[in-house]
Amino acid sequence: MPTAIEENLVKGNAVYAETFKAGELPLLPSGKYAVVTCMDSRIFPSTAFAVKLGSAHIIRNAGGSVREAFRSLVISQQMLKTEEVLIIKHTGCGMLTFDNAGARAAVAKNSGEEAAKEVADLDFLPFKDLEQAVRDDVEWLKAKKIESGVRVSGWIYEVETGKVRKVA
Amino acid sequence: MPTAIEENLVKGNAVYAETFKAGELPLLPSGKYAVVTCMDSRIFPSTAFAVKLGSAHIIRNAGGSVREAFRSLVISQQMLKTEEVLIIKHTGCGMLTFDNAGARAAVAKNSGEEAAKEVADLDFLPFKDLEQAVRDDVEWLKAKKIESGVRVSGWIYEVETGKVRKVA
Numbered sequence: 001m002p003t004a005i006e007e008n009l010v011k012g013n014a015v016y017a018e019t020f021k022a023g024e025l026p027l028l029p030s031g032k033y034a035v036v037t038c039m040d041s042r043i044f045p046s047t048a049f050a051v052k053l054g055s056a057h058i059i060r061n062a063g064g065s066v067r068e069a070f071r072s073l074v075i076s077q078q079m080l081k082t083e084e085v086l087i088i089k090h091t092g093c094g095m096l097t098f099d100n101a102g103a104r105a106a107v108a109k110n111s112g113e114e115a116a117k118e119v120a121d122l123d124f125l126p127f128k129d130l131e132q133a134v135r136d137d138v139e140w141l142k143a144k145k146i147e148s149g150v151r152v153s154g155w156i157y158e159v160e161t162g163k164v165r166k167v168a
Numbered sequence: 169m170p171t172a173i174e175e176n177l178v179k180g181n182a183v184y185a186e187t188f189k190a191g192e193l194p195l196l197p198s199g200k201y202a203v204v205t206c207m208d209s210r211i212f213p214s215t216a217f218a219v220k221l222g223s224a225h226i227i228r229n230a231g232g233s234v235r236e237a238f239r240s241l242v243i244s245q246q247m248l249k250t251e252e253v254l255i256i257k258h259t260g261c262g263m264l265t266f267d268n269a270g271a272r273a274a275v276a277k278n279s280g281e282e283a284a285k286e287v288a289d290l291d292f293l294p295f296k297d298l299e300q301a302v303r304d305d306v307e308w309l310k311a312k313k314i315e316s317g318v319r320v321s322g323w324i325y326e327v328e329t330g331k332v333r334k335v336a
Contacts, residue, residue, distance in 0.1 A: 003252060003319060003321075005199060005201045005252050005254065006254070006321060006334070008199075008218055009217055009218060009254060009323070009332060010332070010334075011218070012217065012218020013216060013217060013218060013330075013331065013332045014331075015218075016215050016216050016218070016330055017329060017330040017331045020329060020330030020331075022210065022330070023327065023328045023329060023330070025209070025210045025327070027208075027260060027262055027265075029209035030209070031173060031176075031209075033173045034207070039202070039225040039226055039227045039240055039244065040195075040225070041193070041197035041198070041199075041221070041222050041223055041224055041225055041226070042190065042193045042221065042222055043226075044214050044221055046212050046214060046215075047184050048181060048184050049177055049180065049181060050176055050177060050179070050180020050181060050183075050184070053209070053210065053212055054209050054210055055209055056209055057207040057208070057209055058207055058209070058211075058228050059207045059228055059229055059230075060226050060227055060228040060229075061227055061228075061229065061236075061237060061239070061240040062227075062239060062240040062243040062244065068229075068236065068237075068239055068240065069229060069236075070290075071229070071230060071236055071290055071291075071292060071293065072207055072229040072230040072236065074271075074275070074287055074290070074292075075230040075262065075263075075271070075292060076207065076230065078271065078274050078275050078278055078279070079262060079265075079266060079271060079274060080262055084171060084173050086173065086174070086177060092195060094195055094243065094247060094248055095243075097195075097247075098247060103242075103243070103246065103247060106246050106247060107242070107246050107314060110246055111246070111313065111314050111316060111317075112313070114313045115312075115313040115314040115316070117313075118312055118313055118314050119242055119314065122238075122239055122242070123239075124239060124242075124243060125239065144283075144286055145279065145280070145282045145283040145285075145286055146275060146279050146283040146286050146287065148279060148283070149279075151171060153171075153174060155177070159191065159193070160191040161185060161188065161191060162181075162184055162185040162188030162190070162191070163181065163182075163185045163188075164177060164178070164181045166174070166178075
């Protein structure tokens with residue numbers, strides 16, 4: 001039995017595919033850039049960040065972390081020819097609401113001690129200061145030799161207003 | 169001087185923010201699910217996968233890998249209360265076009281031996297068989313104790329037709 005979420009995917013996709021006309025777009029993104037942003041449900045990069053279909057890699061994870069995304073960024077730049085990265089974190093981010101100890105305690109409470117062992121060595125990469133977290137990620141990425149020649153900038157998206165502003 | 173890509177972001181976002189009315193959406197996604205898909209520029213999850221603003225975490229990386237996304241998935245489920253994961257890989261994926269040795273050689277050629285050292289231990293997680301890669305990721309995730317109680321399914325999106333199909 002499909003779940004309601006699976007049914008929503010199948011039905012919504014059928015509508016999308018009916019008028020789909022972008023089947024000829026190439027593998028390499030036409031704008032030669034990547035956006036790293038949060039998985040947060042309130043962010044739609046296509047409209048909020050003006051990313052046209054086929055133009056940019058969109059990398060998303062908890063907090064918009066370049067550390068989690070390092071493998072993807074290397075592939076984007078080295079194998080798929082992107083030359084610029086926009087790191088866009090956001091106000092109201094879940095990563096501001098816990099620390100590593102709190103996350104591990106939550107796992108143990110929700111799923112038991114055996115499950116907690118699976119994340120004993122995991123850095124959840126939480127942060128306490130949003131602007132500083134953006135600056136830290138920009139600097140972390142720029143410090144990599146593999147990033148020489150890649151332009152990196154850092155931004156904050158306000159989920160309350162829909163506005164972005166540059167911070168690094 | 170802002171780059172053309174930065175200018176595109178600022179101008180496009182200003183248009184978006186002008187009519188923005190979703191400032192009251194909460195942190196927890198209303199649909200209680202997460203989508204893991206590829207960073208590929210040809211995928212717009214909001215329309216292609218019928219994800220409404222505020223309803224789901226969207227996690228994206230090279231190949232739609234649950235291994236790279238493990239930290240984000242744990243946070244999504246344990247801290248932000250999602251209960252279902254859709255893994256959606258796609259035809260024509262860049263991950264089908266190289267292997268680890270080829271990726272390391274490309275880095276050395278593009279950026280030099282010092283840069284190549286930064287990825288000497290990195291698994292780029294390439295794959296040769298798309299359907300098998302979806303099944304592998306579904307099984308890898310289901311095998312985690314931390315995932316008990318989370319529903320996981322696997323899908324393929326066809327960039328040529330805009331259609332999704334279920335494979336696991």
